[in-house]
Amino acid sequence: MARQAEQRFGSLFWQAFIKACGYASSVLVLIIVLFLFSEGMGLFSSPAIDRELVAAVHPDNPITEIDEETLHALLGEEITTWADFRSAKVELVNVNNLEKKLKAYGLQGRPEDVLGQNFERLPLLLDSMLTVHPGMLIILQPHFVPQRAKQVNVGHISLGRFLAGRTWDPTRSPSPLFGALPLLWGTILVTLGALFFALLLGPPVAMYMAELAPKPIYRWLKPTVELLAGIPSVVFGFIGLVVLVPNIQVVFGLDSGSTVLAGCMLLAVIALPTIISVSEDAIRAVPRTLKEASLGMGATHWQTMIRVIVPYSAPGILAAILLGVGRIVGETMAVLMVTGNTPQMVGFDFLASVRTMSAAIAAEMGEAPQGGLHYKSLFAVGCLLFLLTFIINLVGELLVAKKIKQR
């Protein structure tokens, strides 16, 4: 009796454990998404200036809110006068130009001497400056803003500007620019190039392995491809750095070999194993009867391949390519090491250097203080990267699943 009870308890425990693990791991994706997005979306509910700063103006200035667009125009000195405030000239004061402004105001010497060790005399001074220049816009820490000045709300960073902004300058002070378009374009450009090389090699090799390779050769080829999949991407990046980059520099006569092209070549190699093995499975799934019918009609082996096998396995090969693209888009270390890391819009220039989304996260996260705008913006880039790979992989998986069902 007791033994049976023990046994029963044991099996119940393990069954419960198994179920718990099953459900836990299936909600893991949701948890990851939750964390990623809660951090990343924080960017879009933050004002467009550094979190420890406020903007303030003359108390008579009617403005109460500055949106992101206007703020950048003000900082870029594209707007120089207040339209609805006596057309007063905008006089910008922030951490960067404080020293210069004080000098212009007639104060000589080091700021510490003029303002006191902790700048405690600054609010008073700004107060008197405010009388002289009513058009002043102060962007500073709240405790430096004079009592009299009126704080204005700064608009939130908008999703549109994040997705379509063409400048990625996350540490610009006082208002950083989070235009992720150069990073997104960097990823797209590298992916397109890598896809070109991967398509050149992947499907034909898969076809050879599935249809032509004699058994002894196949027994060597299969592990070779698996081995290629196993090599860490940092090793590829290293090889790229010492072999590809210097050679590209010499061959194309560039000033720096860290280019999109180098990234494309490495990523193609990294994506190859996925593309080859998934396409190979798809090609092998073609029913023997179809092939034999074609051959029986007098078609050559090659004609059968092109006219029968390829069309039949096309969805599977497409899925393989999509899964390969998923791998390329998310790859980090190799890209970080060879593409030159410049967040710039380059068009279709494969010899320029870019910074991809994954490389931006890897390169900048170590330097972004926690909880700041830069930190949040990198999570937002992570969200974008996640969504991109999620969609690509989902379509790929669905294609594979459909194929299996057909069988």
Next chain:
Amino acid sequence: MKSHHLNQRIAFGVMKGLTLVVVAILAFVILYVVYHGIGSVLSWTFWTDVPRESMTSGGVFPAIVGTLLLTLISITAACLVAIPAGIFMAEYAPRGWLKTGIDIMTNNLAGIPSIVFGLFGMAVFVVGLGFGDSLLAGGLTLAIMVLPVIIRTTEQAVRDIPRDLRAASIAIGATRFQTISRVVLPVALPRIITGIILSIGRVAGETAPILFTVAALYLPQLPHSLLDQAMALPYHLYILSVSSPEPDKSLPLAFGTALILLILVLGLNLVANFIRNYYKKKFKL
């Protein structure tokens, strides 16, 4: 007719050639690293010494230990959850839309870029749970990364067990759980182990998830607790190749580190293949 055969010959030739290119790429990578790294790797101190003189001489011992520890932690944690989860998927999961949903979830987990896992690990383990930069935070991050791989291997292995075996077990009066634990699992185990071994290779070589969760640039002593930072081989290779004060002098060390990583991955692949082939033969008998 002739031209068809000519076409075929050209096409097959091209395919063979492209296959050779792929093999040549792999051969080049391996031979290049071996050729330049063998000098470092053959010296005993490279394996046993700490990095010296601003990483221009000495060895990579702390990085080797760090990578081994990270692998141990992450694989243990991953297996603890992933094997039961895999059995669940194969045996217990209710069929229908829920199952499809779970399948899609796991498959997508596998497709998430490793750097995103790094972000997640940093937000949750390093900052959220307060582990700081530590072996524990890095290990758990890597564990989550390989979770779907082990889940899928286990699920597939359990599902591919011949029906006769289960039927026989049920027929002699075993319960469903007894069948799973005494019959199905032992037979599926070799394939699960193969999957785990390949995951080890993945974990040991991955850099992006450990960038902000564990890696120290230089820590010439071994970690004392799971909350210590550690050096790791892939990160060390990255550092040696991009941020050494004297690139010329650290290049041989970088090649040596790359070679150790290659040996590790190569070795694990060989072992996995051996197990796979051995059991394939055994179960065919």
Next chain:
Amino acid sequence: MHLRRRLPGFSAAFCLLAMPLWLGCARSEGYIKIKGSETVLPISLKLAEHFTETPGLPGVSVTAGGSGVGIAALLADNTDIAMSSREIKFEEVTAFKLRGLEFVELVIGFDALAIIVHKNNPVDSLTMQQAKAIFQGKVTNWKQVGGADQRIVAFNRESSSGTYEFFKKKILEKEDFAALQTVGANGELIEKVAHSPATVGYVGIAYVNPRDVKPLRIYNEKLRQSISPTIENSLNKTYPLVRPLYFYYLKKREKAVAAIINYMKTQTGQELVRAAGYPPNPEFYRIPQSR
């Protein structure tokens, strides 16, 4: 019976699950963490080596990132010492004060920031204005600053590095850089400049290796002559681009980091700074009397 046989399994599983709890209480104090600027890295590496090799001294871990990260980590209590190649910023000081933390600053040495070019570049020296024009994209050909007729390719550093901020403050007078290729690490920069004749970049003097790259002399307006970036010229204050290198630590952790801080204030500690390739801090360093 079976339960008993499975007991080891149970307990192993339990231990693994309970481990994080146990670890939460057992945080290791086995080593001192230094984090931050890559420019200061050569000093910290030498320091860590010395501390590891000398019995009785605590171990040291070094993590890179950038000056800003080091200070942010200090603020979050994630490191014991923050290394920085720039002075702590005003907003950072306020952040410490808001959290009621007090920090201590120590100048461990100096850096002569060098502007480097390919070793075959005929240009030997620049004025500060020329350097500014180059990095703002206003001068685009070496011909314009006395060199060969060749396009100028300037490399920038990661924007959160202290070196970047110092350069921006001192050379660009806080104006913006042109869109330049960014190089993440000093070693990578040296490698790039060494292999391409048109390039120019800026880097801490310890990273300058005269075999690979040529550091330019900078025109000193007071002395009306160009001065090359050397340890001697930094110590006698004739080179214009000299900046202090800092260690920051929390006052409440003073005891824990005392071994390192006190060592850095000794002659041997300062010789280590010099051995790393940087000008030592004359406050703690007696220049050997050679003359």
